[in-house]
Amino acid sequence: MRVVIAGGHGQIALTIQRLLSQAGHEVVGLIRNPDQAADLLVVGGIPLVVDLESTDADTLAADLDGVDAVVFAAGGGPNSGAARKLTVDRDGAVLLADAAERRGIRRYVMISSMGADDFDPDSEEVFQVYLRAKSEADADLRSRDLDWTIIRPGALTDDPPTGRVRIAPATGRGSVPRTDVAAAVVEVLVNGLAVGRQFELVSGETELATALAELGG
Numbered sequence: 244m245r246v247v248i249a250g251g252h253g254q255i256a257l258t259i260q261r262l263l264s265q266a267g268h269e270v271v272g273l274i275r276n277p278d279q280a281a282d283l284l285v286v287g288g289i290p291l292v293v294d295l296e297s298t299d300a301d302t303l304a305a306d307l308d309g310v311d312a313v314v315f316a317a318g319g320g321p322n323s324g325a326a327r328k329l330t331v332d333r334d335g336a337v338l339l340a341d342a343a344e345r346r347g348i349r350r351y352v353m354i355s356s357m358g359a360d361d362f363d364p365d366s367e368e369v370f371q372v373y374l375r376a377k378s379e380a381d382a383d384l385r386s387r388d389l390d391w392t393i394i395r396p397g398a399l400t401d402d403p404p405t406g407r408v409r410i411a412p413a414t415g416r417g418s419v420p421r422t423d424v425a426a427a428v429v430e431v432l433v434n435g436l437a438v439g440r441q442f443e444l445v446s447g448e449t450e451l452a453t454a455l456a457e458l459g460g
Contacts, residue, residue: 244268246432247310249295249339250317251288252279254401255354258425259314260288266433271310273317296330300341312350312432313343315380325372333376337383349390352428355381357395357416357443381441392431392460393441396424409447410454417445430455 246263248256251272263270264287272288273295274280280290291306295317307313315336319327336353343351355377362374384391397417404422427444430452431437440460447454 244311244432245271245309246312246314247271247273247291247307248288248314248316249273249335250315251283251290252276253316253318255399255421255425255428256314256316257282257286257288258422259316259428261286262425262429263432264288266429268433273306295335295338296327298338300338300345303338303342304345307342307346307348310343310346310348312352313339313348314352314354314428314432315339316354316428319373325367325369328369328373328376331376332373333380333383336380340384340387340389343389344387350432351384351387351389351391352431353381353384353391353393354424354428355393355395355441357397357414357445359395385441390438392437392439394424394427394431395441395443397443397445399424405446406451407446407448408451408454409445409449410442410458412442414443414445414447417447419445423451426451427455436460 251274260270272283273293275294277292283290317335319331359374359377363371396419399421400418402420436455437460
């Protein structure tokens with residue numbers, strides 16, 4: 244399988260690249276800063292410099308030749324303002340879907356956020372705009388005739404992976420290691436799970452593969 248990950252230098256994205264590469268798959272990470280390329284090579288990824296905020300769908304589609312699936316793991320970053328939450332977290336996700344459709348790539352996995360639909364539409368506070376961006380990106384993806392999966396993790400931690408999770412349309416508040424989120428992305432990609440499903444993901448008691456299989460799709 245050949246997979247392209249938007250936001251290739253993020254912690255979750257780097258773990259996805261390592262796991263997929265170790266399993267014998269080819270994975271390309273889209274990065275904006277060429278100085279990040281070495282970090283992708285270390286984990287077995289193939290760096291490709293693409294700025295989602297300054298390209299278009301046709302140009303991006305040309306970079307998706309031979310790709311079987313795309314993953315959106317990009318974000319404006321913790322120190323970015325409200326404007327970049329919209330141009331990256333929302334518009335970048337839409338752009339990737341547009342490019343995938345142009346290339347005939349059906350599989351799209353979105354890393355979103357718990358509580359995305361609970362944003363205050365009248366607020367210009369950065370976190371509220373971030374939630375709005377995620378919610379609108381998710382809604383756009385759900386509207387498309389693609390084999391999509393939307394993963395909405397709880398509070399992200401740097402704890403070691405547990406491999407045990409709780410997965411449901413709504414789990415209630417909780418946290419989850421970034422490594423377990425990455426493992427969930429790999430599981431749904433490799434085994435074709437949770438197609439047409441949106442779910443929240445937090446740490447729990449159920450083994451990851453079992454929880455995803457029980458979700459259906």
